[in-house]
Amino acid sequence: MIVAERKPIEEIIGFVKDCKKIIIAGCNECVTVCYAGGKKEVGILASALKMAFMKEGKELEVKEVTLERQCDHEYLEEIRDIIDEYDAVVSLACGVGVQFMAEKYPRTLVFPGVNTSFMGVTEESGVWSERCQGCGQCILGQTAGICPISRCAKRLLNGPCGGSTNGKCEINKELDCAWQLIIDRLKELGRLDDYDKLIPIKDWSTERAGGPRKVVREDLRQ
Amino acid sequence: MNTKTPSKLEKILAAGHLAVTSECGPPRGSDGDVITKKAEMIKDYVDAINITDNQTAVTRLCSLAAVIRLKLMGLEPILQMVTRDRNRIALQSDILGAASFDIHNILCLSGDHQSFGDSPQGQNVFDLDSMQLAQTVRYMRDEGKFLGGDDIDRPPQMFVGAAANPFADPFEIRVRRLAKKVAAGVEFIQTQCIFNLDKFELWMKQVRDMGLHEKVYILAGVTPLKSAGMAKYMKKRVPGMDVPDEVVERMSGVPKEKQPEEGINICVESIQRLKEVEGVRGFHVMAIEWEEMVPEIVKRGGLYPRPKIE
Numbered sequence: 001m002i003v004a005e006r007k008p009i010e011e012i013i014g015f016v017k018d019c020k021k022i023i024i025a026g027c028n029e030c031v032t033v034c035y036a037g038g039k040k041e042v043g044i045l046a047s048a049l050k051m052a053f054m055k056e057g058k059e060l061e062v063k064e065v066t067l068e069r070q071c072d073h074e075y076l077e078e079i080r081d082i083i084d085e086y087d088a089v090v091s092l093a094c095g096v097g098v099q100f101m102a103e104k105y106p107r108t109l110v111f112p113g114v115n116t117s118f119m120g121v122t123e124e125s126g127v128w129s130e131r132c133q134g135c136g137q138c139i140l141g142q143t144a145g146i147c148p149i150s151r152c153a154k155r156l157l158n159g160p161c162g163g164s165t166n167g168k169c170e171i172n173k174e175l176d177c178a179w180q181l182i183i184d185r186l187k188e189l190g191r192l193d194d195y196d197k198l199i200p201i202k203d204w205s206t207e208r209a210g211g212p213r214k215v216v217r218e219d220l221r222q
Numbered sequence: 223m224n225t226k227t228p229s230k231l232e233k234i235l236a237a238g239h240l241a242v243t244s245e246c247g248p249p250r251g252s253d254g255d256v257i258t259k260k261a262e263m264i265k266d267y268v269d270a271i272n273i274t275d276n277q278t279a280v281t282r283l284c285s286l287a288a289v290i291r292l293k294l295m296g297l298e299p300i301l302q303m304v305t306r307d308r309n310r311i312a313l314q315s316d317i318l319g320a321a322s323f324d325i326h327n328i329l330c331l332s333g334d335h336q337s338f339g340d341s342p343q344g345q346n347v348f349d350l351d352s353m354q355l356a357q358t359v360r361y362m363r364d365e366g367k368f369l370g371g372d373d374i375d376r377p378p379q380m381f382v383g384a385a386a387n388p389f390a391d392p393f394e395i396r397v398r399r400l401a402k403k404v405a406a407g408v409e410f411i412q413t414q415c416i417f418n419l420d421k422f423e424l425w426m427k428q429v430r431d432m433g434l435h436e437k438v439y440i441l442a443g444v445t446p447l448k449s450a451g452m453a454k455y456m457k458k459r460v461p462g463m464d465v466p467d468e469v470v471e472r473m474s475g476v477p478k479e480k481q482p483e484e485g486i487n488i489c490v491e492s493i494q495r496l497k498e499v500e501g502v503r504g505f506h507v508m509a510i511e512w513e514e515m516v517p518e519i520v521k522r523g524g525l526y527p528r529p530k531i532e
Contacts, residue, residue, distance in 0.1 A: 153335050158353040158402060161332050162387030162414060163461035170461035171337045183392055195395060198402055201354045201369065
């Protein structure tokens with residue numbers, strides 16, 4: 001899923017300080033699962049903003065909505081009838097949802113309510129960590145199912161570097177060395193010989209470096 | 223071994239001499255005399271001089287400009303190049319820039335992560351890793367081509383080196399990793415500073431068991447400790463550094479004013495012991511901001527005078 005974190009309330013107050021009526025729009029997908037932008041967080045943010053405005057002797061009217069998704073046209077359409085009544089939308093979706101909201105409603109101010117962090121997993125309750133950077137050419141088949149691009153601080157394709165100590169990364173003792181994990185798993189699988197193969201220079205054109213990306217499936221297009 | 227480049231370092235190694243290299247860190251400013259002064263101190267005691275490339279991710283005068291200064295002094299530089307800060311366009315371009323001044327040695331590194339340095343908020347690049355950089359230099363030299371496939375007019379003629387850290391984890395793959403570097407085209411190795419000689423000798427045994435000592439020249443890295451504090455710092459704080467307790471105790475066991483001398487003694491004793499290790503083909507003396515001690519270390523290590531090679 002896409003993992004996000006709530007933005008500091010002061011930053012959001014800064015966005016909407018001149019507004020009188022706003023929509024706070026949650027998203028029922030990833031940001032709900034990581035407790036950053038679901039229905040509950042919409043309610044919390046609405047209360048916090050109203051209180052902050054009250055302290056300043058101002059009033060803020062807040063419409064709380066939580067859409068099924070903000071990355072699909074059909075769910076964003078659900079607020080078309082009401083959106084013109086509001087000064088702005090604070091979207092608690094990931095950066096994808098915020099942008100699609102803004103694209104759909106070009107005359108409405110749209111502000112982000114979360115910082116989008118990464119694509120990752122729930123390691124345990126309250127702990128999320130990165131697993132994928134969407135490089136567009138998956139190499140997990142060569143690296144024992146552990147991604148050095150997203151999990152090695154230097155994204156080394158032929159690691160580990162000289163800073164790997166006791167299984168941990170040199171930049172942070174809390175962080176597992178991805179290459180230690182790869183080697184451990186290769187051993188477990190009886191495939192340590194795979195380690196000896198040099199991974200060739202990567203074609204990064206399918207990654208961010210190649211410019212904004214698009215996937216087109218002609219068979220599904222209408 | 224036959225030589226493949228005009229590198230003096232390669233010739234010395236191929237002739238069977240124990241090579242000696244050392245390094246100079248460029249200044250944090252634009253005073254080029256800092257480099258020439260450091261080089262003057264050590265030039266008669268070493269065969270080649272590494273110039274570090276923004277080591278520990280602290281911004282300094284660039285290694286390319288500094289190696290050119292050494293070259294213009296008539297010395298033999300080793301261009302250190304990290305993949306942290308440059309993509310394949312810039313790496314290949316800088317290699318050609320160095321080659322235009324007939325720089326004949328390169329050390330291919332990934333580089334310390336920027337979080338250690340003065341720009342933790344900066345981007346890193348890592349378009350290539352250190353092995354892929356070694357492959358790139360070899361491809362440019364041997365095939366006379368850019369990675370993109372086009373021909374290079376007057377290709378670089380560089381003797382290709384890399385680092386190896388026998389002390390990082392996981393230990394079991396450290397020699398296999400060296401084998402990968404050799405497969406990538408690395409011709410000489412400068413190791414991490416060796417303080418744990420027992421562990422280094424175990425690593426070298428594995429190197430010999432795989433026959434790698436006959437495929438790559440290994441220069442053992444040594445560093446004189448200036449103080450007990452430095453020993454403790456390196457033990458605790460420098461990733462991938464293995465300073466055994468007995469070394470720390472030996473440094474702590476002498477009065478503060480005698481500690482630099484003790485550090486030099488340990489360094490010289492290490493050289494003498496490592497000379498006997500089969501497969502060690504030379505030494506890389508890293509006297510960090512203590513370059514003036516290199517002559518004494520080289521002399522007392524029995525590595526002086528340096529061979530004359532045409």
